[in-house]
Amino acid sequence: MRIVIAEDLYLLRDGMVRLIEAYGHEVVATAATGPETLEALLTWRPDVAVVDVRMPPAQSDEGLRAALAARAQVPGLPVLVLSQHVEQLYARELLADGSGGVGYLLKESVFDADQFIDALERVARGGTAMDPAVIAKLLAGGPSRRRLEGLTAREHSVLALMAEGLSNHAIGRRLFLSDSAISKYTTSLFGKLGITDDDHHNRRVRAVLTYLNRP
């Protein structure tokens, strides 16, 4: 994969380049400020970009804005946002266009290199990768909790993992269940949430989006 890395701290940027190259992917460009990020994303059109939220010059949410601006010009440009903090607000903004190919992870997710690269590849394929902390906050929140009351505990944990962006097979491995059991749970929870049947992959993204996008 061709990857762009946008991160203002040299040590972290350098570490991530080495990590990604160790897994055999190619880092085509790096950026250290918001404007540089936008430019790099638009010139290189990478298979996936790793973007930090807070960047110079203003040290505010420059990186996130650059990523959103790039996705507005190149719909579906895969972006994995890394942040020191999880904010539902930012997760919603990323997912708002509904086209997938986004991720929002805490910075320490790079500690588990296998899972991080897995998430990166998932985003590159047009899937989603959401941090468990975002999902936990989301499922614990007031209005959504009421909507999720009809779900059993097992369906709830399947939905949480699905919202992180995992495939049925990966969910089965995490919960020590067979693939067929997982697909039974997903079918029943789609039914309870009123998500109608069309393209299978799209349905999963929509189950997540329904929750994240609620006003």
Add this chain to the structure above:
Amino acid sequence: MRQLRSWAASVCTGFVRACAVLVVSMLVPAVWAGAVALGIWWGAGNPWSWTAPCVLVCVGTPALSRPVCRMFRHLVARWTTTVVPAGYQEAGPVTRMSTGYWWNGFGYERTSRDALLDQKWRIRLRDPATWRDLRFTAIAPFTAGAVAVLPPAGAATAVLGLVRPEPAARAIGLLGLAVALATAPYAWRCAEPVAVRFLRASPAMALAHRVDELTAQRADTTVAQAAEIRRIERDLHDGAQARLVGLGLSLATAEKLMETDPDRARALLREARAGAATSLTELRELVSGISPPVLNERGLLAAVRAFALDSPLDVTVEAELRLRLDPPIESALYFGIAELVTNAVKHARATRARIVVSRDATGLVVDVEDDGRGGAAVRPGGGLAGLRRRLAVFDGTLEITSPEGGPTRARMRVPCGS
């Protein structure tokens, strides 16, 4: 009929009030008159005939001036709801020193009672309000007193005149009655403007009072800030710093074991990674406690919206304005809102909350309403008192109405220029 009854009621209450104003304003002149009478009674030649009245006047006037002013303020506040602030100087705390003596801000005394007494008299002598009170007791009889005397004087004339058989005396009595009835509803009202004009704190006194208030606030803020810095320092020292030391140790051990015992080295590395993740989580919580990231990045309204998303309550945020305030004010308002909503969850068992941010002529207004069971009150040392203090630094205010059974409505108000 009803008009007649209400008129009679206003005459009666007016008469009583006029009498009360008259009595209060005439207390000091009565002392003076008593002193003159005493002097005449002892007669010329007796040395007491001039010493005793002098002593009576010199002691009686200052002793009465403060109670008279207090009564006047009380009467005016009760009848007209116009509150005239007293503006007396407040006494500082009396503290016991290590020597066993008591310090009252002026000098040392052997017992706390002596210290308090000494402090009281010194403050009273220095207080400009004492001179203002004396001036008022001199002015009151000739202004409010002179007007308030009309109804009782008219009534007295009527009683004295109507019992006489002569027609002229009767006519004067009737005239007195008319004066008493006509002036009774209005005569006491003179007390309010007089009190407002002469009993109010002078600009210099108000300024001195404000300076005292600000000094106390500054001391408060300094103490709170120092405590906050100590808390952050302790959290860092006990949490992240200790964990990073542990991390370094694990890595050093793993490096050593890499050749001889790769399995243990791998386990140590895994442990080190978990430790690093934990210390990051701790640091993250610490940072959001000091200054939430969205507040820095997007400002108050976005931060409040983000907070509403994370809250276990059903929180709606209404704000139609675009604003960017000074960061300290934004932070105070954000933590204020967070505290009010958290209270609604923790103490009031609310299920819904509504936050409205608006602007009016005086500044920014933030309303936080919940559907909980109410009963919230500002208690000394409590969270709401702390919130009020934090807002006071920016001349902001906090009003709370929270009847038992709910709902609770809190309004924060901060003046802002733009």
